[in-house]
Amino acid sequence: ETGVTQSPTHLIKTRGQQVTLRCSSQSGHNTVSWYQQALGQGPQFIFQYYREEENGRGNFPPRFSGLQFPNYSSELNVNALELDDSALYLCASSLAGSNSPLHFGNGTRLTVT
Amino acid sequence: GDSVTQMEGPVTLSEEAFLTINCTYTATGYPSLFWYVQYPGEGLQLLLKATKADDKGSNKGFEATYRKETTSFHLEKGSVQVSDSAVYFCALRDYGQNFVFGPGTRLSVLP
Numbered sequence: 001e002t003g004v005t006q007s008p009t010h011l012i013k014t015r016g017q018q019v020t021l022r023c024s025s026q027s028g029h030n031t032v033s034w035y036q037q038a039l040g041q042g043p044q045f046i047f048q049y050y051r052e053e054e055n056g057r058g059n060f061p062p063r064f065s066g067l068q069f070p071n072y073s074s075e076l077n078v079n080a081l082e083l084d085d086s087a088l089y090l091c092a093s094s095l096a097g098s099n100s101p102l103h104f105g106n107g108t109r110l111t112v113t
Numbered sequence: 114g115d116s117v118t119q120m121e122g123p124v125t126l127s128e129e130a131f132l133t134i135n136c137t138y139t140a141t142g143y144p145s146l147f148w149y150v151q152y153p154g155e156g157l158q159l160l161l162k163a164t165k166a167d168d169k170g171s172n173k174g175f176e177a178t179y180r181k182e183t184t185s186f187h188l189e190k191g192s193v194q195v196s197d198s199a200v201y202f203c204a205l206r207d208y209g210q211n212f213v214f215g216p217g218t219r220l221s222v223l224p
Contacts, residue, residue, distance in 0.1 A: 004156075033212070042117075042202055042214035043157070056211050090156055092212075101147060102212060104156035 002027050004105035006091050012111045018079045021108045023091030025072040032074040033102065034066060035090040043090055049074060050096055078110075086112045115140040115207050117215035122200075125221045126193055134188040134218045136177075136203035144205040146170075146179050146186040151200045151217070160188075160201070193222045 005024045013019050025032050031050045035043035045058035049068035063079040072093070078085060088109050092102035120135040138146070145164045149157040161170030166181035175190045186203060203215040 031210075035212075035214075040217075042204075042216045043212075045211050045213070048211065058211070092157075096210070101159045101162055102157075104149075104158070106154070106156040 004091055004093050004103055006089075006105035006108050008108060009106070010109045010111075012113065013081050015081055015083060015112055017081050018077065019081060019110065021076040021078075021089050021091075021110070023074045023076070023093075023105060025074070025093035026103045029093035029095055029103065030072055031094045031096050031100075032068055032072060033092050033094070034074070034076045035092065036060075037088040037090055037107070039087070046076070081112045083112050086110060115144070115205060115213045117203050117205055117213055119201075119203050119215035119218050122217070122219040123221055124218060125223065127223050128195055129192045130222075132188070132190040132193045132197075132220070134201055134203075134220070136186045136188065136215060138184050138186065138203070138205050140184075140205055140207055140213075142208055143181070144207050146177075147204045147206065147212075148175070148177055148186070148188050149202045149204060149214075151202065153199075157202060193220070195222045195224050198222045 033048035034046040037043045048056040052068045065077045067075045088107040090107045092104045094100045116139045147162045148160040150160045161172040163170040163179035169178045177188045200217045202217045
């Protein structure tokens with residue numbers, strides 16, 4: 001069973017630039033969600049995708065957008081990067097259903113300078 | 114909205130000590146409850162879960178009981194090891210199927 005994999009592991013960008021982060025879901029999982037984890041804090045929900053459609057969104061501005069592909073892999077795109085976007089971005093996959101836990105990747109560490 | 118509150122860390126214990134990390138939640142309805150653990154440089158790993166009132170989740174010597182009357186899900190372990198040093202997150206999953214995480218509690222276990 002292949003777990004959740006994310007790329008790249010680290011990234012440095014300049015304020016105002018755009019970034020794309022990638023995630024491959026755990027095999028058999030049909031739902032993917034993205035979280036932002038600032039240093040010393042818990043993960044904050046960005047959005048969730050199911051069947052290639054966004055079906056839940058947290059309190060993040062529209063410059064945070066995403067995609068889910070037919071093979072359930074996913075991308076997170078952030079436009080017009082700000083210094084406060086510096087964080088660990090976690091992708092998690094799961095099966096749709098209220099009792100299904102999240103399975104996380106190791107994250108992408110984004111630094112905006 | 115839904116929220117999760119955890120005891121502030123860091124928590125520092127000696128090896129073989131008893132561990133309790135408090136977690137309380139606010140939610141509409143009856144969410145599923147989870148504990149996740151994060152080791153340095155890694156993502157979160159599921160530690161245990163409980164899906165209804167009075168359920169007890171357990172794994173690797175850790176356990177937590179879903180208490181509806183006190184809206185709590187405290188994490189306990191009878192004898193901690195140095196390898197248990199990590200950050201522990203309490204979380205709930207609401208009817209919208211979105212997860213809400215607490216701020217995390219850092220545990221350091223000294224030999």
